[in-house]
Amino acid sequence: MTVSINAKDLVKNYGNIRVVDGISFSAGRGDVVGFLGPNGAGKTTTMRMLTGFLLPDAGSVDICEINLHTKPQDAKSRIGYLPEGAPLYGDMTVLDFLRYTGAVRKIRASQLKIQVDDVINRIQLDSVVDKRIDNLSKGYKRRVGIAQAILHDPEILIMDEPTDGLDPSQKIEVRQLIREMAADKVIILSTHILEEVEAVCNRVVIIAGGKLLTDKSPGELIQDHQNSLEVAFLELIKGQQART
Ligand SMILES: Nc1ncnc2c1ncn2[C@@H]1O[C@H](COP(=O)(O)OP(=O)(O)OP(=O)(O)O)[C@@H](O)[C@H]1O
Ligand SMILES: [Mg+2]
Incomplete structure (x- = not known):
């Protein structure tokens, strides 16, 4: 079985506000993908659609090549989900x-x-x-x-701010646990801690205004932005705000 997740053109509207606006990405065995983005960017909404807790208005999700919408039970049995809160x-x-x-x-x-x-x-x-x-x-x-x-x-582990509220030693323990589990899973986590992304993720997905702004390794992202993840984050977010 392929350990993978594939999201294609996910869209979610609340009333007439589009909070997730065409997000697509794929990840495979061994990937630890960090979702970064400002408050209200659409990270939690995207994660809820990836786990099948929220139905997208458009787009599709495949979990280990199983369609989440046509075979929800089979697909969901391969997912572990830590919701926000x-x-x-x-x-x-x-x-x-x-x-x-x-x-x-x-x-x-x-x-x-x-x-x-x-x-x-x-x-x-x-x-x-x-x-x-x-x-x-x-x-x-x-x-x-x-x-x-x-x-x-589970093969696919989706965690919404897993270290939020933990004491410093638990933060370290949980990051260690994520690294230990990573080899045979896909792990997707959201965080507001930039150093956490560098510590555990091999890919950074930045989301703002419901759109995916970048999907790169922390190393690539840092290299492209004056050797700093902070600069990368701020520049990309500013660029997105300028466009809207
Ligand atoms: N059930 C809902 N009804 C209406 N609007 C919602 C609902 N859930 C989320 N939203 C809106 O969707 C947008 C995206 O919210 P979301 O929780 O996905 O952001 P987030 O990136 O996880 O933010 P944070 O970093 O604060 O956790 C926000 O504007 C939020 O107010
Ligand atoms: Mg959130």
């Missing part, structure tokens, strides 16, 4: 939530315990497994979100 089901304990997520993902009971234990260990959730999700701190809620996204070892 906190996980749902705040009245469940962390352990119950992870078991529930595994059951929904149809992981066999014998395998489920092993995978839940593994993810608790990897994301360092041991101290909170019996706490209700609602009562966790922001960073721990984020960690639970990451745990549910990787529980079934």
Whole structure:
């Protein structure tokens, strides 16, 4: 099976505002793609369409060569998704939530315990497994979100600001985890931290005003803009604003 994601001409309108305006890109096994862009650029909306949580008004998504719209169950089984914000089901304990997520993902009971234990260990959730999700701190809620996204070892992992709200050592741990998982997956993440892109991504996709402005390696982007990712980001965003 090919580990890949293909998005073609994605469009989303809210009322008469076009918030995603013809975004296309592809990624394959080993790619870690960082979505960068100002607030309101359309990153979350694009990610929600890539995961099948939001139906595009136009365009298509293929997950491992399976069409997300005609075969949603098959395609979605290969996706792990960390949405923006906190996980749902705040009245469940962390352990119950992870078991529930595994059951929904149809992981066999014998395998489920092993995978839940593994993810608790990897994301360092041991101290909170019996706490209700609602009562966790922001960073721990984020960690639970990451745990549910990787529980079934998906080929395609889409994470909306995975390190938002984490303490510095957890940020480092999560970046390390992303690097470890990258080899046999496609990972797409959004972030507002430029150094994070340099630390984990081999591709940078800059989105502004619902459009994809660039899709390059961090090295190429930096080289093209005075050896600085900051300069690259600011120049590209300014260019987009000048055009609109
Ligand atoms: N359900 C909705 N109804 C109406 N407008 C929406 C809805 N969801 C998003 N938008 C609008 O779509 C645009 C893109 O939002 P989106 O959340 O995709 O941006 P983003 O790039 O993820 O921003 P941030 O960096 O702040 O997370 C924004 O103008 C937002 O207000
Ligand atoms: Mg967002």
